[in-house]
Amino acid sequence: MQKWIQRLANISAIGMFLILAMGALVTKADAGRGCGDEWPLCHGKFVPAHTISSFIEYSHRLVVGVVTLVLIATFYLVFRYVKRNDAKFYITMTVVMTLIQAAMGALAVIWPQSSLVLALHFGLSLLAFAFSLLLALVFTSFGQFLPQKRISSGFKTLVWGTTIYSYIVVYLGAYVRHTTSTGGCTGWPLCNGEVIPELKGATGIVFTHRIAALLLFLCILALYLQARRHYQGSDKLWFGSRWALITVSLQVISGAVVTWSMGNETAYLFTGMIHAMIVACMFGFLCYLCVLTLNDRKA
Structure with missing residues (x-):
């Protein structure tokens, strides 16, 4: 079971890293409105039209959804089988930060927000990645x-x-x-x-x-x-x-x-x-x- 938890922790860290990179792409490509003002649908569809902006935005949403499921599984297994309190803290903070940034992303689509608030979205992604990285390190030689x-x-x-x-x-x-x-x-x-x-x-x-x-x-x-x-x-x-x-x-x-x-x-x-x-x-x-x-x- 320990090996499965380690694998899920590594996948979580990689997933959070990918989410952060894709979020930067969404901003750089100005694709945040690629799905209009709808969430979780994209222009009223689960699979949107193949425009560049909608593809970038929807891909980001899809990756966030998949990684969130991985995080939930990791959260359960860490609390069930891992005794280290720091591991439990890292996975908890990763999940919390991911959920907050997902909620902020949805709100940004439905109700446009100021640049000050939108910039915080990247900051939360950064914290989520940092906590997931620390969790992954727990199961390595650097984890002591x-x-x-x-x-x-x-x-x-x-x-x-x-x-x-x-x-x-x-x-x-x-x-x-x-x-x-x-x-x-x-x-x-x-x-x-x-x-x-x-x-x-x-x-x-x-x-x-x-x-x-x-x-x-x-x-x-x-x-x-x-x-x-x-x-x-x-x-x-x-x-x-x-x-x-x-x-x-x-x-x-x-x-x-x-x-x-x-x-x-x-x-x-x-x-x-x-x-x-x-x-x-x-x-x-x-x-x-x-x-x-x-x-x-x-x-």
Whole structure:
């Protein structure tokens, strides 16, 4: 039974990752209204007409439905056969976040909402993926969340502060997409050919996100340097901080590629999905470090 639970946990994490990526595609392709103002039907049908926008939106809905069924099965088996309280917490939070984002998605179709609320939809998807990833890790060698070395309070503060700040940066990125402000800054690293552009409208929104992303990179770089200096002998802390730096570096690069590809619609959609997927991985590694700091208190 343990192997079945592990497989379902892995499928859940993969499914949540796919939902997050497809949600980013829905936003980038402006397909959120691809099924009109109907839910769960799409233009009055279970199988909609084969337009691009309806196909993207309906595929996203279908994947959410299938993954939700997998989560329910995983939830039952974890509470029935797994004794670890952290596993029960992770699957509970995954299910809760998935249900909330599904409800928000349905409401967004029926009653159009502000960009501030729509951006939160991606944030909830990110949390759902992070919890599902932690659940999957429970059944691996990384799932024994006790670090090999005591962690200083300063490092713990840096980990948690960086993780919370990363969520804010991700929210700003989602807000950029939902306000269709991406074109506010043409070119990278300069914005409209300027180091500091006129901070109005879409340009101000995009430039704020860029500065926030730069500060996030510096925070994770500081996290990595501290881990290398003090915790290189701890495989788990070293693993999490190293991959957090790798993914935030890829995030910066992919953000630049998204800007450069704005003239090509296909490339723009593809790079936007890649950017969202890298963001999810980065946040997942930061959450893993947070769990290590929590369990250090019990060591």
